[in-house]
Amino acid sequence: MLLSLHVKNFAIIDEVEVYFKDHLNILTGETGAGKSILIDSINVALGGKVTKDIIRKNCEYALVELVFVTNRPEVLKLLEENDLPTEDGQILISRKIMTNGRSICKLNGENVTAQLLKDIATLLLDIHGQHEHQSLLYKHKHLEMIDRFAKEEAAVHKEKVQELYHSYQKLKEEYDNAEIDEDKRLRELSFLEYEMNEIEEAKLVMDEDISLQAEYKKLSNANLINENLSGAYKQTSDSSDSAADLVSRAVKFLSKISEYDLQLNGFLTQLIDIEGLLNDFNRDVSEYLSDSGDGLEGFIEVENRLNLINHLKSKYGNSIGEIFNYYKNLDSKKKKYEAYDEYLQDLRQKIDVTEQKLRKECEILSSIRRKTSSQLAEKMKAALIDLNFLDVNFEIEIKQLNNYTVNGLDEAEFMISTNPGEPIRPLAKIASGGELSRIMLAIKSVMAKKDDIQTLIFDEIDVGISGRTAQKVSEKLGLLAGEHQILCITHLPQIAAMADTHFIIEKNTDGISTNTNIRQLDETEVVQELARILGGAKITDNVLTNALEMKELANHTKKYR
Structure with a gap:
């Protein structure tokens, strides 16, 4: 409350x-x-x-x-x-x-x-x-009231009807859209094969576009990289006053005095480690510079590969993963068109089976509604008499529709006579x-x-x-x-x-x-x-x-x- x-x-x-x-x-x-x-x-x-x-x-x-x-x-x-x-x-x-x-x-x-x-x-x-009583003027509200009065007995079957109805409509829509003539089927099949071949010939690898983007960034800046890396190499190794040469001389100086003080020996150890790191750095940089070459051929190859992938992305998806999913859908459609008669037959069978289940649930729900409407009408008449409708007659008319709806096959309407002799x-x-x-x-x-x-x-x-x-x-x-x-x-x-x-x-x-x-x-x-x-x-x-x-x-x- x-x-x-x-x-x-x-x-x-x-x-x-x-x-x-x-x-x-x-x-x-x-x-x-x-x-x-x-x-x-x-x-x-x-x-x-x-x-x-x-x-x-x-x-x-x-x-x-x-x-x-x-x-x-x-x-x-x-x-x-x-x-x-x-x-x-x-x-x-x-x-x-x-x-x-x-x-x-x-x-x-x-x-x-x-x-x-x-x-x-x-x-x-x-x-x-x-103004809520105005809702009584709308017939769809009458059916809602009957279902509400029936409570769980109707609710379970109503939920099944709604679920089956949506499945039935989806299958029917697919079937209606699937009906095409032989020429169109062959054209569709040819186009599917073209798109599949285009994707297959690319021989894509998952996430390769990410690594290619990194490689492209590196190669497009190759000159700048070589220029600055060479400058760094020259400062650390390739001159008489380079960092490596200066550190080497410092090591020699400390070697002459390290035995006289333990702290000096610690300084020498640190400097030797620095010398080793510089030598490793210079060796790695030297190998990098010697392997880089002019990079033009590699750059063109990476650029062409990226252009190909981006072209496929513009047609089939925003990522390689989406392109793969698109390919799977193409393959599924191809199989459907290759065995088109079997596909339509299978779809028609699914529609028939779903409709049978839907009709059965609709009939059960209709039966519950008819029983419930009878009880509701009786209680409504008694309640109306209590409210000074002395000669009232109240009935609920349930008609069966020719087509399925999300609420089944029923249409309900409240019928009333408030005065004697009136129909x-x-x-x-x-x-x-x-x-x-x-x-x-x-x-x-x-x-x-x-x-x-x-x-x-x-x-x-x-x-x-x-x-x-x-x-x-x-x-x-x-x-x-x-x-x-x-x-x-x-x-x-x-x-x-x-x-x-x-x-x-x-x-x-x-x-x-x-x-x-x-x-x-x-x-x-x-x-x-x-x-x-x-x-x-x-x-x-x-x-x-x-x-x-x-x-x-x-x-x-x-x-x-």
């Missing part, structure tokens, strides 16, 4: 912190007070989109923090898979949005991606926004805005018994309803709150009266800036807030009496949940 929400510098909110409770948390307030901004902040904290005006004016950042507590295995597994710490099932989610558009997402103190926040959000809570018709064609809101609440209530999601958020579920229908909606929310934590923004007194915990959202201004606050109401304040919603601008004693009676009736109703 959601324990707390902390919001700072968000839209018209300076800073608020609210602690939510179990069961039904109701949020009310005047229009424009900022009720939906709180829901928006929760969406943002859980990886939702960020708009430019989200940061409060003259502030450098906006911050939203959520604290959850959960024991759901799926949540704990997701945390473990991402090496995220958790203690006693408590989860701290924070998102800081900067003025440059960047944001920092953290989960239990560790930096995470916005996508991970979205993934964990789907396991922690379900948010029903002001059952597609939901999208007959439901009004208020009816859609109630239908969505019915779906949420039915799904909630299947889902393990503890927290449900409803942002103005009361759109387009009033009177007895509003009372029925409030009772349904009260029952649902017996099993789930619910946060609900409402304008209706019938729903607000059902609150287990009631918060008011208020907007204050000093003429310069505006700020939104939220606080929990005590019992007396709850009745006064209900009276405000009931009576509008003027609250009379009769209105207060009605508000008190409404709260007492709601408390009585909740005893039976």
